Amino acid sequence: MITPRHLLRIQDLSAEEIRSLLDLAEALKRGEGSSTSLAGRCIGLLFNVPSTRTRVSFQVAAAQLGAVSLPYGTQELRLANRESIEDTIGVLNRYLDALVVRWYDMNEPGAGHERLRQMADLARIPVINALDDEEHPCQVLADLLTLRELFGADAASRRIAYVWSYSPRQKTPGVLHSSMMAAALLGHRATIAHPPGFAPREKVTRSARAIAARSGGDITLTENLEEAVKGCAAVYTLSWKSAVLTGQEEIQARTRLAGRWRVTAPLMRQASDGEEAVFLDCMPTTRGEEVDAEVKDGPRSRIFQQAENRLHTQKALLTQLFDGTLRGEPR
Known part of the structure; x- marks a missing residue:
């Protein structure tokens, strides 16, 4: 068999x-x-x-x-x-x-x-x-096709910022983990921006960085939202459950981050690697929580291209x- x-x-x-x-x-x-x-x-x-x-x-x-x-x-x-x-x-x-x-x-x-x-x-x-x-490997395959369509042969050299954004709902880190591993496998450049207590799972970061060291990729973690988007070609909004905070501790931490950790129009204006960065989102997201409506529905949004892919x-x-x-x- x-x-x-x-x-x-x-x-x-x-x-x-x-x-x-x-x-x-x-x-x-x-x-x-x-x-x-x-x-x-x-x-x-x-x-x-x-x-x-x-x-x-x-x-x-x-x-x-x-x-x-x-x-x-x-x-x-x-x-x-x-x-x-x-x-x-x-x-x-x-x-x-x-x-x-x-x-x-x-x-x-x-x-x-x-x-x-x-x-x-x-x-x-x-x-x-x-x-x-x-x-979530299926989502990330579609994201990789979208990046290829947007940036062609330069996709590996263009930095993608994966940004933790507030949501009242706990979400699985599946898209984040698969994105990190895909970037490592293909030699891509990924920056993960997260608030304290919401870093990716340590075993995933360790594994992705080991693979990236062989492929020529780069996996960077930062707690500075504004620094994360500088020099990036795309801003990808995500939300995921904390790996270290539990129960009310996480709910309170998440609530304190509302409004501050969101993809806004001013943040997108800072995002550029020589040309305006595009906005990516695997959905579902709520306008006014993870992302501003003018970003999600704006001319730099490629969310429905992602969905089609x-x-x-x-x-x-x-x-x-x-x-x-x-x-x-x-x-």
Whole structure:
């Protein structure tokens, strides 16, 4: 039996595989390639929390490739009545050709990623991480395509500022962690701006910097919001749960940061590497909380380009998982 290839972390792909996947996504976006390459395939989507961009883009990607997508929440399956993961995956193995999973609970940091890893260990079909409490590789593939479209061959040399922004809702650090690891793998330059107590998880920073040392990339952390955006080509707003603060301690810290840690029009005016920086956002975000409306809706915003690219990179990912391009363990 051939071991299925899973995508649980962005580093499950090599730099060469990421570039190949982006090449295919570009071609598919231009309308090149077969629209029925996945005819007869069934793609399951298992989500324990709501989703707009990830769910809809995977459904449309499957349909445009000729596959059927079958979305369901965990409350719709016997998982809700304590059926084991072993039994659930044992059954889904017999019905589906791939399983896309979003699973996390902000009250149990790390448990979602472990659940996905457990599923992948049991699965005889590809398991794709559609966001857990550690990573969001699918979002970051779309971000990489967007950066390639914006900056071309210069993408690796253009600094991207990933800015922690206030939100009353605790959010997973998945996009942040995958962004850091992708930048490291591809030799990109990333600055992460965060307030005290909201640094990325230390193990992720350590790993990303070790990989960047080999690839020629750079991963910089700073608690100075204004310094972070100077010399950058893009400002990417994110919010994520603290790795060290808990309970009321985090809620109080987060509340104190409201208004101060937000992407504003004056902040964007400081952001430039010789030309005006663009604004990026994986969404959802609330105008007036993480970002000013005039920035999110302004001429420098590229958020809907990012959102569209979810479709193209996921079509490329599904195609390569089934055509043999992505086979076995990463190189």
